[in-house]
Amino acid sequence: MSIDFIIVIFLIGFVGSFISGMVGIGGSIIKYPMLLYIPSALGYVAFSAHEVSGISAIQVFFATIAGVWAYRKSGYLNKTLITYMGGAILVGSFIGGYGSTLISEGTINIVYAVLATIAVIMMFLPKKNLDDRPAAEGMFNKWLAASLAFVVGIAAGIVGAAGAFILVPIMLVVLKIPTRMTIATSLAITFISSIGSTIGKIATDQILYGPAAVMIVASILAAPLGAKLGQKMNTKYLQWILASLILATAIKIWLDIL
Numbered sequence: 001m002s003i004d005f006i007i008v009i010f011l012i013g014f015v016g017s018f019i020s021g022m023v024g025i026g027g028s029i030i031k032y033p034m035l036l037y038i039p040s041a042l043g044y045v046a047f048s049a050h051e052v053s054g055i056s057a058i059q060v061f062f063a064t065i066a067g068v069w070a071y072r073k074s075g076y077l078n079k080t081l082i083t084y085m086g087g088a089i090l091v092g093s094f095i096g097g098y099g100s101t102l103i104s105e106g107t108i109n110i111v112y113a114v115l116a117t118i119a120v121i122m123m124f125l126p127k128k129n130l131d132d133r134p135a136a137e138g139m140f141n142k143w144l145a146a147s148l149a150f151v152v153g154i155a156a157g158i159v160g161a162a163g164a165f166i167l168v169p170i171m172l173v174v175l176k177i178p179t180r181m182t183i184a185t186s187l188a189i190t191f192i193s194s195i196g197s198t199i200g201k202i203a204t205d206q207i208l209y210g211p212a213a214v215m216i217v218a219s220i221l222a223a224p225l226g227a228k229l230g231q232k233m234n235t236k237y238l239q240w241i242l243a244s245l246i247l248a249t250a251i252k253i254w255l256d257i258l
Contacts, residue, residue, distance in 0.1 A: 005039070009039070010214050013214065014222040015030070018229075019241075020063045020187075020219075021187070022230040023245070024168055035056065051208050054207040055211055057194065063222075063223045064194060069224065081175075082189055084145050084149070085146060085149035086149075089156070095154050095157060096158040116246055118169075123172075123247075140176070145175055152167055152170070156193060163193055164193075165246050168242060179239060180230075
């Protein structure tokens with residue numbers, strides 16, 4: 001890899017991971033299209049969709065670790081929620097990942113588009129008094145949380161994503177978890193969800209280790225910076241940033257399908 005190509009990959013990873021840490025998602029929503037289109041637009045060799053998904057998978061794994069580490073002393077990591085939702089989404093993602101071999105590519109794209117559309121609608125629903133309660137009062141229905149995470153895990157396993165873009169709206173709207181606790185906790189759950197996809201990509205040799213290494217370094221540097229900014233930002237701004245990202249993703253997917 002040339003120096004200028006390494007810089008391009010590093011900047012893609014840095015921007016994506018910074019936003020990842022700030023709003024509590026793995027970042028593949030941002031980095032997947034950037035990796036797919038920016039290198040080829042600048043005249044470099046284009047990555048295939050499989051190569052991009054492999055690089056994204058291992059990068060999300062490290063970005064979420066770095067993000068969680070930045071939140072470790074914040075008091076926003078809900079360990080009970082991580083246990084219930086993390087365990088359920090891990091099982092669901094393995095089932096979905098295995099079952100995806102039986103589903104056509106067109107069906108997978110539709111599942112992804114429907115998920116993103118539901119997430120957008122949920123993000124724009126009113127969230128009255130959500131952040132008026134102290135973070136310590138993040139009470140929730142444990143079995144509802146586990147059931148929803150299991151379903152999300154199956155869908156996320158099918159489409160090859162970690163599922164944070166749908167988990168965050170569920171935590172905010174259905175479980176009524178305060179925004180900052182949702183962001184911190186979703187990073188931990190996304191990390192658990194990404195374990196299966198990362199192992200699968202490595203086992204099937206879908207990862208380009210050179211670009212992946214550059215993305216990992218960018219993730220470790222940028223995700224904690226994004227997390228620190230997210231802890232200081234107004235929660236309404238964080239919700240709008242996330243809603244805008246999910247909306248853009250949903251529009252792009254439906255345009256590709258149609």
